[in-house]
Amino acid sequence: MKQELAKTYAPNELEDRLYREWSEKGYFTPDTDRDAPSYTIVIPPPNITGQLHMGHALDNTLQDILIRHKRMQGFRTLWVPGTDHASIATEVKIVEAMRKEGLTKEEIGREAFLDRAWKWKEQYGGRIISQLKRLGSSCDWTRERFTMDEGCSRAVKEVFVRLYEKGLIYRGNRMINWCPCCMTSISDAEVEYEEQNGSFWHLLYPIKETGEMLEIATTRPETMLGDTAVAINADDPRYAHLHGCHVILPLIGKEIPIVCDEHADMTKGTGVVKITPAHDPNDFEVGQRHSLPLVRVFTYDGHMTGAADKAACDELFASGKASVGEPEVLDCGKYAGMTTKEARRAIVADLEELGLLKKVEPRVHEVGTCYRCHTTIEPMVSKQWFVAMETLAKPAIDVVRSGEIKFVPERFDKNYFHWMENIRDWCISRQLWWGHRIPAFYCDACNEMVVTKDESCKCPVCGGEMRQDPDTLDTWFSSALWPFSTLGWPDETEDLKMFYPTSTLVTGYDIITFWVSRMIFSGMAYMNEKPFSTVLIHGLVRDAQGRKMSKSLGNGIDPLEIIDKYGADALRFALATGNAPGNDMRFSDEKIEAARNFTNKIWNAARFVLMNLDIDTCTLPAPEKLCIEDKWILSLYNKAVRDIGANLEKYEIGIALSNLYDFIWDIFCDWYIELVKPRLNAVGTEENLTAQNVITYVLGGTMKLLHPFMPFITEEIWQKLPHEGDTIMLSAYPTYDPALDFSREEIHMERLIAAIKAIRNRRAEMNVPPSKKAKLFIVTDARDTFTDAVSVFFQKLASASEVAVVDSYVDESAVQLVTDCAKLFIPLGDLVDFEKERQRLNKERENIEREIARVEGKLANESFVAKAPAAVVDGEKVKLGKYRDTLAGILSALENLK
């Protein structure tokens, strides 16, 4: 069988063909009947809003490498794919699209809106899936899931109800982060802090009892209308006489108390803090401690409250439906209806007019913004659903602390612990429509509330109709359940038994708090078991200048364009190579071109091998039939197998891949192929047959080693080589074989290579073109290295016309080269410049003498000899011996020149 390959690797045609074939033959689906250990990965589900970006490409390349490696090792591997509904992100996009059509959510109503959302999901969810396929991801598509599919929704309801029944989910008026743009609450994790230039306004509040002016500094004067107290520190001597006094809140003339609270820090500002419990998290706490009223002065869309808002609130209180902690609403009068920004200006101007603005200082401070739209977050007291985190956090901390779950690299556990140990209750309700609707039902008739999975429930008190809570859940609430909801939970499915806990989670460090931590406490809480054993963390993919890739900068690189141009394997190589876990990486043209060149190199090596092949099956010949170069390549191949395997086990994917790169390019292509060419040309001989088998064995094995990283090219080549089985995907990953350890031949080849390199080097320095052949005389004690059989190497690779191993050689007109075991003479006649030769040899002599002095010094150091491991000391001794031999050679060469 003669197989042929095209001259240049053209990835596109074969990628589609091979992926379809793998998929159709069901190779991605685990054989659940087979008895084998499981290895499971659940995909971090991409948002349906997006399309594949470089971050996804990296994330999924790493997962595919792991899963393909384990599959080839014989594990029962499952990679569960899916997408995330991305509640807020998707809703924002749909609202945006509707705005362009002149529509609003309210106009079309909830049902029509959800219709649009599902259509969106069909369109864009499908797109990202097909993009994942182009990368070569070997996901089990028969198990594809969506965070809002029926199963996931069931899991969400189940968890909600269970937690509610345990008292770990509660509803109440609490301080939350409100995004006036998205018009919803968001969790603490979803707030991003940005540095902004602001001001520090020093206001004066008149004191009722003494008539003094109390100076108060604030960064947010517009909240003053909602002040319900002023706090001082009880120990502050400056204000000791004011305990129990009141201030008159300017502009509205309201009397509010001066309270003593630890929150007022004597060392900061004026030591006096205005307290706005409804619009500041700290002030909320102070308000709780002193039972201060909550006065809301902002609307949910970022304006000052007015008469209508107040009326609505009054009605709520009058009806008796206002719940505990419900804030009052102020009619802000002349400020009503202004945006908070306008109100700030107006209030400051009015205070200034009244002489109550003492000074304004510029100040830089961190302002919370919405992670989706980057609108400034308004802290608000609002009635929301929360998860009580304290009891849930503890097992989640322990399971990482005990090492049951490991972060790779380890340092990210610090991040995790810090977040988990300082966690606050999780606000999970969102004023959005796209998402899992909260399974709480209210009876308008009698105010009863029921939390249940049953959507058609009746009021248990009065039997009346129930109204479901209009809010939806934080999108991360369903993501948190992903490792088990995708396997069928809450049912006790076979998949759950077989594949949970999952093995490795691969994700970026930017998502540890959002997602990883929540999956861990969820797994512990509902499964009583960790969701995964290892969290492999990777960094961000940045552009060539090191900037974050973003839409607004327009510096994003589209992975699909890269795949079209260079192939998926090249993209995968570029992403997986030369970067360590947890570190950011840069993506550049140079990198992808280098990757493309590597694929082409592999392709051509295979092309060469196939051109010289006429065997149909490959059997490794018995050792006595192997030539030195065969044993050498097998030995190095075997070491590569060991190293690559060890690095993959340690998740050192970048190192494993560079081991492979080095082996393929520098060892296999640059040396072995060149070394066996003469034998491959000698068609019909036994040596030729041996060479064919060895080169096929090594190339085939190398393709297997490389397959997890570059699945397409390796499958294509492997298929064309003599092979057993239907696909490289399911072939056995190579393992270390002690029988292939040929260390003697390694030493011989090292010597030969050193000699060949020395000759090439010397000829290059002298500008002798390779076409000018010259005789080579070798004087050496290492006769077993420089055998007749290896002469051809020098002819082929070192431009030798003929090679002779001689007892001694004297010829003044010869170039002399010295290695640690041989002296090489190349009679080049006129080309030799004796003065230059002498200088060169002297330089070499100086170098080697320096080295000898260094090693001798080391060995003369008693504590080195006494304390260093024997192997290290022996190594130094061997080195010294070689150096001395080399020096002797150089000295005799110099002698020869005289």
Added chain:
RNA sequence: GGAGGUGUAGCUCAGUUGGUCAGAGCGCACGGUUCACAUCCGUGAGGUCAAGGGUUCGAGCCCCUUCAUCUCCACCA
């Protein structure tokens, strides 16, 4: 205010438990029509491993200090 990352050749970065670790790719210089590959082959130049101190027989690697740079977290008025 806390925590962490990074700093190694001109550029981008590897360097696993301290002992052939001073490396790779790109770039640069010189040479090459060798029948797999010019997306290639051969050869070469280049680094006090940010600075200083310490531990050790031995330090890019461990410890301390400093500088530069990036990131995360944090309710500071």
